[in-house]
Amino acid sequence: MSHIVRQREQLSIRHVASGDLKHVRHIFERTTSEDRYCRFFQFKDELDDAALLQFVDFGTGIVGLLAFDGATPVGMAHAWVDEFGAAELGVIVSGDVRRRGVGLMLIESLLDELRARAVQELFAYALGENAAFAALARRLGMTRQSVEDGVATFRLALA
Ligand SMILES: CC(C)(COP(=O)(O)OP(=O)(O)OC[C@H]1O[C@@H](n2cnc3c(N)ncnc32)[C@H](O)[C@@H]1OP(=O)(O)O)[C@@H](O)C(=O)NCCC(=O)NCCS
DSSP states (O other), rough: OEEEEEEEETTEEOOTTOOHHHHHHHHHSSSOOHHHHHHHSSSSOOHHHHHGGGTOOOOOOOEEEEETTTTTEEEEEEEEEEETTTTEEEEEGGGTTTTSSHHHHHHHHHHHHHHHTTTEEEEEEEETTTHHHHHHHHHHTOOEEEEETTEEEEEEEEO
């Protein structure tokens, strides 16, 4: 079990570890097709282990964090670091724990991890109508930039 990187009352954040496939599955099973479309721009209704393994089993260029409410997994965030020192964010929170600060805590923890790796910039793609992510991004100080084909780009300088 990897160590806790952030804790607030019952909520804790830790790195994804091998053996977390069941936790990732638990979170995905508590999201709707629409949620998953917001995250992946595909409905991703196929939740087999092969499809979920990419969120658990990845190389050193990816940072993955899981959020727990007590012992229950409630959300995850990943950052894919590119060769230019920028990282792309992906985040999803179980439908039954929204608006309790899980997404915010996950991304704030991810930002700490990325700064420790000297990553210069975080960016994210979200559907133009994804009001929840737009509000969360604003709260984090991310700037909404171009909207292309209905997809908005958000950026945050980490220096
Ligand atoms: C976007 C998402 C991750 C937010 O997770 P969350 O845990 O509910 O967000 P938080 O509780 O941490 O919200 C933090 C702040 O963001 C803003 N916010 C989050 N969701 C919001 C919503 N639905 N409406 C308005 N503001 C919202 C608020 O300012 C909120 O603070 P407040 O509750 O004190 O007002 C979640 O809705 C989700 O998983 N959506 C589906 C996947 C997705 O869209 N991913 C983004 C693309 S990668």
